[in-house]
Amino acid sequence: VFLPHLVASLEVEETYIMIKPDGVQRGLVGEIISRFERKGFQLTGLKLFQCPKELAQEHYKDLQSKPFFPKLVDYITSGPVVCMAWEGVGVVASARKLIGVTNPLNAEPGTIRGDLAVQTGRNVVHGSDSPENGKREIALWFKEGELCEWTPVQEPWLKE
Numbered sequence: 001v002f003l004p005h006l007v008a009s010l011e012v013e014e015t016y017i018m019i020k021p022d023g024v025q026r027g028l029v030g031e032i033i034s035r036f037e038r039k040g041f042q043l044t045g046l047k048l049f050q051c052p053k054e055l056a057q058e059h060y061k062d063l064q065s066k067p068f069f070p071k072l073v074d075y076i077t078s079g080p081v082v083c084m085a086w087e088g089v090g091v092v093a094s095a096r097k098l099i100g101v102t103n104p105l106n107a108e109p110g111t112i113r114g115d116l117a118v119q120t121g122r123n124v125v126h127g128s129d130s131p132e133n134g135k136r137e138i139a140l141w142f143k144e145g146e147l148c149e150w151t152p153v154q155e156p157w158l159k160e
């Protein structure tokens with residue numbers, strides 16, 4: 001089957017990646033950030049943040065009719081999260097591949113969820129599912145002035 005959301009584009013994109021409260025509590029922050037850094041994507045925003053209930057509801061508004069929605073909001077607000085903005089060519093789909101599928105038991109070994117989690121309700125990390133949602137979520141979680149534009153010195157060694 002053709003899964004357009006899993007095919008990395010050739011466009012420079014932004015994605016919102018978030019280490020969920022279980023990832024923070026389990027001491028996986030460094031491990032998770034490392035995977036995106038080592039891949040070669042560019043970090044443009046980063047903060048530790050206690051998410052208010054209204055923001056969790058807005059972030060996951062497409063899921064509000066699902067039976068698990070109240071538990072999901074409780075989970076996301078249960079402790080601090082690490083909010084990140086990452087930029088790069090094809091970063092939205094590529095980050096989803098690095099993260100692995102929603103249920104960690106089905107996620108491939110080598111992915112974050114495949115290596116580090118066992119339950120859908122404790123799947124340690126979020127990643128935007130489209131470039132549009134990447135922009136929407138970064139605007140939702142970061143304020144003006146919290147993002148940085150910069151040029152990594154390694155760029156000529158990543159891109160020909």
Ligand code: UDP
Nearest residue numbers: 068072101102120121122123125126127129
């Ligand atoms: N979720 C859950 N139960 C489900 C489906 C999803 O608790 O049956 C949670 C889980 O934390 C998931 C989040 O809701 O990561 C968002 O669901 P989505 O389908 O968007 O998965 P994702 O994009 O995170 O892989």
Ligand code: MG
Nearest residue numbers: 126127128129
């Ligand atoms: Mg999703």
